[in-house]
Amino acid sequence: MAEAEEAAGVAEAEGLQERLKAYEGRVAVASGVGKDPVNAPMIRHWCEAMGDTNPAYRGPDAVAPPTMLQAWTMGGLSGHTGRPGRTGRSEAYDELLALLDGAGYTSVVATDCEQEYLRPLKPGHVVTFDAVIESVSERKTTKLGTGHFVTTRMDVRADGELAGTHRFRILKYAPAAKRTPVKRPRPVINRDNAGFWEGVAAHRLLIQRCAACARPRFPWLPGCNACGSQEWHAVEASGSGTVFSYVVMHHPPFPAFDPPYAVGLVELAEGVRMVSNVVGVPHDKVRIGMPVRLEFLRVDEELELPVFRAAAEGGEF
Incomplete structure:
Protein backbone atom coordinates (compact mmCIF):
# COMPACT_ATOMS: atom_id res chain seq x y z
CA MET A 1 0.00 0.00 0.00
CA ALA A 2 2.76 2.45 0.94
CA GLU A 3 4.62 1.76 -2.30
CA ALA A 4 1.44 2.32 -4.33
CA GLU A 5 0.78 5.63 -2.58
CA GLU A 6 4.36 6.72 -3.17
CA ALA A 7 4.13 5.81 -6.86
CA ALA A 8 0.87 7.74 -7.16
CA GLY A 9 2.50 10.76 -5.54
CA VAL A 10 5.43 10.63 -7.93
CA ALA A 11 3.10 10.35 -10.91
CA GLU A 12 1.05 13.30 -9.67
CA ALA A 13 4.18 15.41 -9.21
CA GLU A 14 5.42 14.50 -12.69
CA GLY A 15 2.05 15.39 -14.15
CA LEU A 16 2.10 18.77 -12.41
CA GLN A 17 5.63 19.43 -13.62
CA GLU A 18 4.61 18.71 -17.18
CA ARG A 19 1.71 21.15 -16.90
CA LEU A 20 3.97 23.80 -15.36
CA LYS A 21 6.60 23.41 -18.07
CA ALA A 22 3.92 24.07 -20.70
CA ALA A 176 7.63 23.88 5.91
CA ALA A 177 6.34 22.71 9.26
CA LYS A 178 7.97 24.70 12.04
CA ARG A 179 10.12 22.35 14.08
CA THR A 180 12.87 24.49 15.49
CA PRO A 181 13.26 28.26 15.68
CA VAL A 182 14.53 29.64 12.38
CA LYS A 183 17.47 32.01 12.53
CA ARG A 184 17.48 35.31 10.73
CA PRO A 185 19.24 35.30 7.36
CA ARG A 186 22.93 36.10 7.73
CA PRO A 187 24.26 39.35 6.23
CA VAL A 188 26.43 39.01 3.14
CA ILE A 189 29.93 40.05 4.19
CA ASN A 190 32.57 40.78 1.57
CA ARG A 191 35.82 42.69 1.26
CA ASP A 192 33.96 45.95 0.65
CA ASN A 193 31.80 45.89 3.81
CA ALA A 194 33.75 43.67 6.23
CA GLY A 195 34.90 46.73 8.20
CA PHE A 196 31.31 47.77 8.84
CA TRP A 197 30.44 44.38 10.35
CA GLU A 198 33.61 44.36 12.42
CA GLY A 199 32.39 47.66 13.85
CA VAL A 200 28.96 46.20 14.60
CA ALA A 201 30.63 43.35 16.50
CA ALA A 202 32.36 46.01 18.63
CA HIS A 203 29.11 48.03 19.04
CA ARG A 204 30.35 50.80 16.77
CA LEU A 205 28.43 52.13 13.77
CA LEU A 206 31.10 52.92 11.20
CA ILE A 207 30.52 54.97 8.05
CA GLN A 208 33.05 55.98 5.41
CA ARG A 209 34.45 59.44 4.75
CA CYS A 210 36.16 60.17 1.43
CA ALA A 211 39.82 61.15 1.91
CA ALA A 212 39.68 63.42 -1.14
CA CYS A 213 36.41 65.39 -0.85
CA ALA A 214 35.47 64.52 2.79
CA ARG A 215 31.96 63.41 1.77
CA PRO A 216 30.49 60.82 4.17
CA ARG A 217 28.90 57.73 2.62
CA PHE A 218 26.84 54.70 3.52
CA PRO A 219 26.46 51.88 2.67
CA TRP A 220 30.12 51.05 2.33
CA LEU A 221 31.46 51.32 -1.21
CA PRO A 222 34.95 50.85 -2.69
CA GLY A 223 34.93 54.36 -4.17
CA CYS A 224 33.36 57.77 -3.66
CA ASN A 225 30.18 58.31 -5.68
CA ALA A 226 30.85 62.07 -5.68
CA CYS A 227 34.48 62.40 -6.80
CA GLY A 228 35.47 58.82 -7.63
CA SER A 229 38.37 58.62 -5.16
CA GLN A 230 39.14 55.17 -3.77
CA GLU A 231 40.78 56.58 -0.63
CA TRP A 232 38.65 56.79 2.51
CA HIS A 233 38.60 56.62 6.31
CA ALA A 234 36.23 54.80 8.66
CA VAL A 235 34.41 57.20 11.01
CA GLU A 236 32.23 56.23 13.97
CA ALA A 237 28.73 57.72 13.74
CA SER A 238 27.17 59.27 16.81
CA GLY A 239 24.10 57.03 16.55
CA SER A 240 21.52 59.80 16.56
CA GLY A 241 19.19 60.39 13.64
CA THR A 242 15.65 60.88 12.40
CA VAL A 243 13.23 58.76 10.40
CA PHE A 244 13.47 60.00 6.80
CA SER A 245 10.96 57.44 5.48
CA TYR A 246 9.57 54.06 6.52
CA VAL A 247 7.38 51.11 5.55
CA VAL A 248 5.43 48.69 7.70
CA MET A 249 5.95 45.06 6.68
CA HIS A 250 2.83 42.89 6.87
CA HIS A 251 3.36 40.25 4.17
CA PRO A 252 4.64 37.80 3.32
CA PRO A 253 5.12 36.14 6.72
CA PHE A 254 8.72 34.95 6.88
CA PRO A 255 10.45 32.66 9.37
CA ALA A 256 12.45 34.51 12.05
CA PHE A 257 10.38 37.68 11.54
CA ASP A 258 7.17 38.62 13.31
CA PRO A 259 5.08 41.03 11.22
CA PRO A 260 3.89 43.69 11.35
CA TYR A 261 7.09 45.64 12.00
CA ALA A 262 8.52 48.97 10.88
CA VAL A 263 11.53 49.28 8.59
CA GLY A 264 12.93 52.79 8.50
CA LEU A 265 15.22 54.79 6.25
CA VAL A 266 17.07 56.67 8.97
CA GLU A 267 19.01 59.85 8.29
CA LEU A 268 21.98 59.96 10.62
CA ALA A 269 23.33 63.17 12.12
CA GLU A 270 26.38 62.75 9.86
CA GLY A 271 24.19 63.19 6.76
CA VAL A 272 24.00 59.62 5.44
CA ARG A 273 21.00 57.28 5.49
CA MET A 274 20.69 53.63 6.38
CA VAL A 275 17.89 51.06 6.47
CA SER A 276 17.08 49.22 9.69
CA ASN A 277 14.24 48.34 12.01
CA VAL A 278 12.63 51.05 14.12
CA VAL A 279 11.89 49.69 17.60
CA GLY A 280 10.63 51.07 20.89
CA VAL A 281 7.20 52.19 19.65
CA PRO A 282 4.32 50.29 18.00
CA HIS A 283 4.73 49.97 14.24
CA ASP A 284 1.73 52.24 13.62
CA LYS A 285 3.25 55.03 15.72
CA VAL A 286 6.38 55.49 13.61
CA ARG A 287 6.41 58.87 11.89
CA ILE A 288 8.65 60.72 9.43
CA GLY A 289 10.88 63.12 11.35
CA MET A 290 10.75 61.02 14.53
CA PRO A 291 14.07 61.16 16.43
CA VAL A 292 15.77 57.81 16.91
CA ARG A 293 18.87 56.51 18.60
CA LEU A 294 21.14 53.61 17.68
CA GLU A 295 21.22 50.45 19.70
CA PHE A 296 22.42 46.92 19.01
CA LEU A 297 19.93 44.07 19.06
CA ARG A 298 21.04 40.49 19.62
CA VAL A 299 18.75 38.35 17.47
CA ASP A 300 20.43 35.02 18.24
CA GLU A 301 23.60 33.66 19.83
CA GLU A 302 25.65 34.48 16.72
CA LEU A 303 24.19 37.70 15.36
CA GLU A 304 23.76 41.29 16.53
CA LEU A 305 22.27 43.98 14.32
CA PRO A 306 22.13 47.78 14.53
CA VAL A 307 18.55 49.03 15.01
CA PHE A 308 17.08 52.40 15.94
CA ARG A 309 15.00 53.03 19.03
CA ALA A 310 12.37 55.74 18.81
CA ALA A 311 11.23 57.76 21.76
CA ALA A 312 7.76 56.75 22.91
CA GLU A 313 5.17 59.36 21.98
CA GLY A 314 5.80 62.36 24.18
CA GLY A 315 8.60 60.55 26.02
CA GLU A 316 12.38 60.37 26.21
CA PHE A 317 14.90 57.85 24.95
Whole structure:
Protein backbone atom coordinates (compact mmCIF):
# COMPACT_ATOMS: atom_id res chain seq x y z
CA MET A 1 0.00 0.00 0.00
CA ALA A 2 2.76 2.45 0.94
CA GLU A 3 4.62 1.76 -2.30
CA ALA A 4 1.44 2.32 -4.33
CA GLU A 5 0.78 5.63 -2.58
CA GLU A 6 4.36 6.72 -3.17
CA ALA A 7 4.13 5.81 -6.86
CA ALA A 8 0.87 7.74 -7.16
CA GLY A 9 2.50 10.76 -5.54
CA VAL A 10 5.43 10.63 -7.93
CA ALA A 11 3.10 10.35 -10.91
CA GLU A 12 1.05 13.30 -9.67
CA ALA A 13 4.18 15.41 -9.21
CA GLU A 14 5.42 14.50 -12.69
CA GLY A 15 2.05 15.39 -14.15
CA LEU A 16 2.10 18.77 -12.41
CA GLN A 17 5.63 19.43 -13.62
CA GLU A 18 4.61 18.71 -17.18
CA ARG A 19 1.71 21.15 -16.90
CA LEU A 20 3.97 23.80 -15.36
CA LYS A 21 6.60 23.41 -18.07
CA ALA A 22 3.92 24.07 -20.70
CA TYR A 23 3.83 27.70 -19.52
CA GLU A 24 7.48 28.34 -20.35
CA GLY A 25 7.77 30.77 -23.23
CA ARG A 26 4.24 32.08 -22.84
CA VAL A 27 3.51 35.78 -22.52
CA ALA A 28 3.50 37.27 -19.02
CA VAL A 29 2.98 40.90 -20.07
CA ALA A 30 2.15 42.10 -23.58
CA SER A 31 2.59 45.59 -25.04
CA GLY A 32 2.95 47.30 -21.68
CA VAL A 33 3.40 51.07 -21.61
CA GLY A 34 4.88 52.94 -18.67
CA LYS A 35 2.43 55.17 -16.80
CA ASP A 36 4.77 58.13 -17.21
CA PRO A 37 7.59 58.98 -19.59
CA VAL A 38 11.03 59.04 -18.03
CA ASN A 39 11.06 62.31 -16.09
CA ALA A 40 13.31 64.42 -13.90
CA PRO A 41 11.07 64.53 -10.78
CA MET A 42 10.98 60.72 -10.48
CA ILE A 43 14.74 60.59 -11.01
CA ARG A 44 15.20 63.19 -8.27
CA HIS A 45 12.95 61.32 -5.83
CA TRP A 46 14.82 58.08 -6.50
CA CYS A 47 18.24 59.68 -6.01
CA GLU A 48 17.15 61.41 -2.80
CA ALA A 49 15.80 58.15 -1.38
CA MET A 50 18.99 56.29 -2.35
CA GLY A 51 21.33 59.08 -1.30
CA ASP A 52 22.87 59.01 -4.80
CA THR A 53 24.49 62.37 -5.64
CA ASN A 54 26.03 61.40 -8.99
CA PRO A 55 25.91 64.53 -11.20
CA ALA A 56 25.01 62.39 -14.24
CA TYR A 57 21.43 62.26 -12.89
CA ARG A 58 20.96 66.06 -12.82
CA GLY A 59 20.87 68.90 -15.29
CA PRO A 60 19.88 69.26 -18.96
CA ASP A 61 21.83 66.16 -20.05
CA ALA A 62 20.65 63.98 -17.18
CA VAL A 63 20.10 60.24 -17.53
CA ALA A 64 18.11 58.00 -15.20
CA PRO A 65 19.98 55.73 -12.79
CA PRO A 66 20.24 52.34 -14.52
CA THR A 67 18.76 50.58 -11.48
CA MET A 68 15.49 52.46 -12.08
CA LEU A 69 14.90 50.21 -15.11
CA GLN A 70 11.95 48.37 -13.55
CA ALA A 71 10.53 51.48 -11.89
CA TRP A 72 9.32 52.88 -15.23
CA THR A 73 7.29 49.71 -15.89
CA MET A 74 5.51 49.46 -12.54
CA GLY A 75 1.77 50.05 -12.27
CA GLY A 76 1.74 51.39 -8.71
CA LEU A 77 -1.25 50.95 -6.42
CA SER A 78 -3.78 51.37 -9.22
CA GLY A 79 -1.98 48.99 -11.58
CA HIS A 80 -2.13 48.98 -15.37
CA THR A 81 -5.49 47.24 -15.70
CA GLY A 82 -8.21 49.17 -17.52
CA ARG A 83 -5.91 51.64 -19.24
CA PRO A 84 -6.00 51.10 -23.02
CA GLY A 85 -2.59 50.09 -24.32
CA ARG A 86 -1.22 49.70 -20.81
CA THR A 87 -1.61 46.08 -19.87
CA GLY A 88 -0.86 44.21 -16.70
CA ARG A 89 0.12 40.56 -16.41
CA SER A 90 -1.37 38.06 -18.82
CA GLU A 91 -4.04 35.38 -18.34
CA ALA A 92 -1.32 32.77 -18.81
CA TYR A 93 0.67 34.12 -15.85
CA ASP A 94 -2.45 34.22 -13.67
CA GLU A 95 -3.27 30.65 -14.74
CA LEU A 96 0.23 29.53 -13.78
CA LEU A 97 -0.05 31.06 -10.31
CA ALA A 98 -3.53 29.56 -9.87
CA LEU A 99 -2.19 26.13 -10.85
CA LEU A 100 0.54 26.41 -8.22
CA ASP A 101 -1.98 27.62 -5.63
CA GLY A 102 -4.21 24.64 -6.39
CA ALA A 103 -1.27 22.28 -5.88
CA GLY A 104 -0.74 23.68 -2.36
CA TYR A 105 2.04 26.15 -3.14
CA THR A 106 0.11 29.11 -1.78
CA SER A 107 2.94 31.17 -0.28
CA VAL A 108 5.20 33.39 -2.34
CA VAL A 109 8.47 35.20 -1.81
CA ALA A 110 10.65 37.16 -4.24
CA THR A 111 14.10 35.60 -4.36
CA ASP A 112 16.24 37.67 -6.72
CA CYS A 113 16.40 39.76 -9.86
CA GLU A 114 18.95 40.33 -12.60
CA GLN A 115 19.18 43.41 -14.81
CA GLU A 116 21.14 44.12 -17.97
CA TYR A 117 21.51 47.71 -19.18
CA LEU A 118 21.88 48.33 -22.91
CA ARG A 119 21.27 52.08 -23.31
CA PRO A 120 20.63 55.01 -20.93
CA LEU A 121 17.10 56.19 -20.26
CA LYS A 122 16.65 59.95 -20.54
CA PRO A 123 13.81 62.32 -19.61
CA GLY A 124 11.17 62.22 -22.32
CA HIS A 125 11.69 58.58 -23.29
CA VAL A 126 8.45 56.60 -23.54
CA VAL A 127 8.96 53.20 -21.92
CA THR A 128 7.31 50.09 -23.32
CA PHE A 129 7.80 46.53 -22.19
CA ASP A 130 6.96 42.88 -22.82
CA ALA A 131 7.59 39.90 -20.57
CA VAL A 132 7.62 36.14 -20.95
CA ILE A 133 7.55 33.26 -18.49
CA GLU A 134 11.15 32.18 -18.98
CA SER A 135 11.27 29.11 -16.74
CA VAL A 136 9.44 27.11 -14.09
CA SER A 137 11.77 24.97 -12.02
CA GLU A 138 11.31 21.40 -10.93
CA ARG A 139 10.09 21.00 -7.39
CA LYS A 140 12.71 22.33 -4.96
CA THR A 141 13.03 21.98 -1.21
CA THR A 142 14.22 25.09 0.60
CA LYS A 143 14.34 26.22 4.21
CA LEU A 144 11.05 28.02 3.64
CA GLY A 145 9.36 24.93 2.25
CA THR A 146 8.90 22.96 -0.95
CA GLY A 147 7.89 24.69 -4.16
CA HIS A 148 8.76 25.92 -7.64
CA PHE A 149 10.82 28.90 -8.79
CA VAL A 150 9.15 30.98 -11.50
CA THR A 151 11.34 33.30 -13.58
CA THR A 152 10.03 36.01 -15.89
CA ARG A 153 12.11 38.04 -18.33
CA MET A 154 11.03 41.55 -19.21
CA ASP A 155 12.39 43.44 -22.19
CA VAL A 156 12.25 47.20 -21.59
CA ARG A 157 12.33 49.60 -24.54
CA ALA A 158 12.84 53.36 -24.76
CA ASP A 159 11.09 54.94 -27.75
CA GLY A 160 10.95 51.48 -29.29
CA GLU A 161 14.65 50.61 -28.85
CA LEU A 162 15.72 47.91 -26.41
CA ALA A 163 17.11 49.60 -23.27
CA GLY A 164 17.55 46.65 -20.94
CA THR A 165 16.26 43.37 -19.60
CA HIS A 166 14.90 42.54 -16.16
CA ARG A 167 14.70 38.99 -14.87
CA PHE A 168 12.57 38.50 -11.78
CA ARG A 169 12.33 35.25 -9.82
CA ILE A 170 9.79 34.19 -7.20
CA LEU A 171 9.34 31.03 -5.18
CA LYS A 172 5.80 29.66 -4.89
CA TYR A 173 5.97 27.25 -1.98
CA ALA A 174 4.16 25.28 0.69
CA PRO A 175 5.58 26.46 4.05
CA ALA A 176 7.63 23.88 5.91
CA ALA A 177 6.34 22.71 9.26
CA LYS A 178 7.97 24.70 12.04
CA ARG A 179 10.12 22.35 14.08
CA THR A 180 12.87 24.49 15.49
CA PRO A 181 13.26 28.26 15.68
CA VAL A 182 14.53 29.64 12.38
CA LYS A 183 17.47 32.01 12.53
CA ARG A 184 17.48 35.31 10.73
CA PRO A 185 19.24 35.30 7.36
CA ARG A 186 22.93 36.10 7.73
CA PRO A 187 24.26 39.35 6.23
CA VAL A 188 26.43 39.01 3.14
CA ILE A 189 29.93 40.05 4.19
CA ASN A 190 32.57 40.78 1.57
CA ARG A 191 35.82 42.69 1.26
CA ASP A 192 33.96 45.95 0.65
CA ASN A 193 31.80 45.89 3.81
CA ALA A 194 33.75 43.67 6.23
CA GLY A 195 34.90 46.73 8.20
CA PHE A 196 31.31 47.77 8.84
CA TRP A 197 30.44 44.38 10.35
CA GLU A 198 33.61 44.36 12.42
CA GLY A 199 32.39 47.66 13.85
CA VAL A 200 28.96 46.20 14.60
CA ALA A 201 30.63 43.35 16.50
CA ALA A 202 32.36 46.01 18.63
CA HIS A 203 29.11 48.03 19.04
CA ARG A 204 30.35 50.80 16.77
CA LEU A 205 28.43 52.13 13.77
CA LEU A 206 31.10 52.92 11.20
CA ILE A 207 30.52 54.97 8.05
CA GLN A 208 33.05 55.98 5.41
CA ARG A 209 34.45 59.44 4.75
CA CYS A 210 36.16 60.17 1.43
CA ALA A 211 39.82 61.15 1.91
CA ALA A 212 39.68 63.42 -1.14
CA CYS A 213 36.41 65.39 -0.85
CA ALA A 214 35.47 64.52 2.79
CA ARG A 215 31.96 63.41 1.77
CA PRO A 216 30.49 60.82 4.17
CA ARG A 217 28.90 57.73 2.62
CA PHE A 218 26.84 54.70 3.52
CA PRO A 219 26.46 51.88 2.67
CA TRP A 220 30.12 51.05 2.33
CA LEU A 221 31.46 51.32 -1.21
CA PRO A 222 34.95 50.85 -2.69
CA GLY A 223 34.93 54.36 -4.17
CA CYS A 224 33.36 57.77 -3.66
CA ASN A 225 30.18 58.31 -5.68
CA ALA A 226 30.85 62.07 -5.68
CA CYS A 227 34.48 62.40 -6.80
CA GLY A 228 35.47 58.82 -7.63
CA SER A 229 38.37 58.62 -5.16
CA GLN A 230 39.14 55.17 -3.77
CA GLU A 231 40.78 56.58 -0.63
CA TRP A 232 38.65 56.79 2.51
CA HIS A 233 38.60 56.62 6.31
CA ALA A 234 36.23 54.80 8.66
CA VAL A 235 34.41 57.20 11.01
CA GLU A 236 32.23 56.23 13.97
CA ALA A 237 28.73 57.72 13.74
CA SER A 238 27.17 59.27 16.81
CA GLY A 239 24.10 57.03 16.55
CA SER A 240 21.52 59.80 16.56
CA GLY A 241 19.19 60.39 13.64
CA THR A 242 15.65 60.88 12.40
CA VAL A 243 13.23 58.76 10.40
CA PHE A 244 13.47 60.00 6.80
CA SER A 245 10.96 57.44 5.48
CA TYR A 246 9.57 54.06 6.52
CA VAL A 247 7.38 51.11 5.55
CA VAL A 248 5.43 48.69 7.70
CA MET A 249 5.95 45.06 6.68
CA HIS A 250 2.83 42.89 6.87
CA HIS A 251 3.36 40.25 4.17
CA PRO A 252 4.64 37.80 3.32
CA PRO A 253 5.12 36.14 6.72
CA PHE A 254 8.72 34.95 6.88
CA PRO A 255 10.45 32.66 9.37
CA ALA A 256 12.45 34.51 12.05
CA PHE A 257 10.38 37.68 11.54
CA ASP A 258 7.17 38.62 13.31
CA PRO A 259 5.08 41.03 11.22
CA PRO A 260 3.89 43.69 11.35
CA TYR A 261 7.09 45.64 12.00
CA ALA A 262 8.52 48.97 10.88
CA VAL A 263 11.53 49.28 8.59
CA GLY A 264 12.93 52.79 8.50
CA LEU A 265 15.22 54.79 6.25
CA VAL A 266 17.07 56.67 8.97
CA GLU A 267 19.01 59.85 8.29
CA LEU A 268 21.98 59.96 10.62
CA ALA A 269 23.33 63.17 12.12
CA GLU A 270 26.38 62.75 9.86
CA GLY A 271 24.19 63.19 6.76
CA VAL A 272 24.00 59.62 5.44
CA ARG A 273 21.00 57.28 5.49
CA MET A 274 20.69 53.63 6.38
CA VAL A 275 17.89 51.06 6.47
CA SER A 276 17.08 49.22 9.69
CA ASN A 277 14.24 48.34 12.01
CA VAL A 278 12.63 51.05 14.12
CA VAL A 279 11.89 49.69 17.60
CA GLY A 280 10.63 51.07 20.89
CA VAL A 281 7.20 52.19 19.65
CA PRO A 282 4.32 50.29 18.00
CA HIS A 283 4.73 49.97 14.24
CA ASP A 284 1.73 52.24 13.62
CA LYS A 285 3.25 55.03 15.72
CA VAL A 286 6.38 55.49 13.61
CA ARG A 287 6.41 58.87 11.89
CA ILE A 288 8.65 60.72 9.43
CA GLY A 289 10.88 63.12 11.35
CA MET A 290 10.75 61.02 14.53
CA PRO A 291 14.07 61.16 16.43
CA VAL A 292 15.77 57.81 16.91
CA ARG A 293 18.87 56.51 18.60
CA LEU A 294 21.14 53.61 17.68
CA GLU A 295 21.22 50.45 19.70
CA PHE A 296 22.42 46.92 19.01
CA LEU A 297 19.93 44.07 19.06
CA ARG A 298 21.04 40.49 19.62
CA VAL A 299 18.75 38.35 17.47
CA ASP A 300 20.43 35.02 18.24
CA GLU A 301 23.60 33.66 19.83
CA GLU A 302 25.65 34.48 16.72
CA LEU A 303 24.19 37.70 15.36
CA GLU A 304 23.76 41.29 16.53
CA LEU A 305 22.27 43.98 14.32
CA PRO A 306 22.13 47.78 14.53
CA VAL A 307 18.55 49.03 15.01
CA PHE A 308 17.08 52.40 15.94
CA ARG A 309 15.00 53.03 19.03
CA ALA A 310 12.37 55.74 18.81
CA ALA A 311 11.23 57.76 21.76
CA ALA A 312 7.76 56.75 22.91
CA GLU A 313 5.17 59.36 21.98
CA GLY A 314 5.80 62.36 24.18
CA GLY A 315 8.60 60.55 26.02
CA GLU A 316 12.38 60.37 26.21
CA PHE A 317 14.90 57.85 24.95
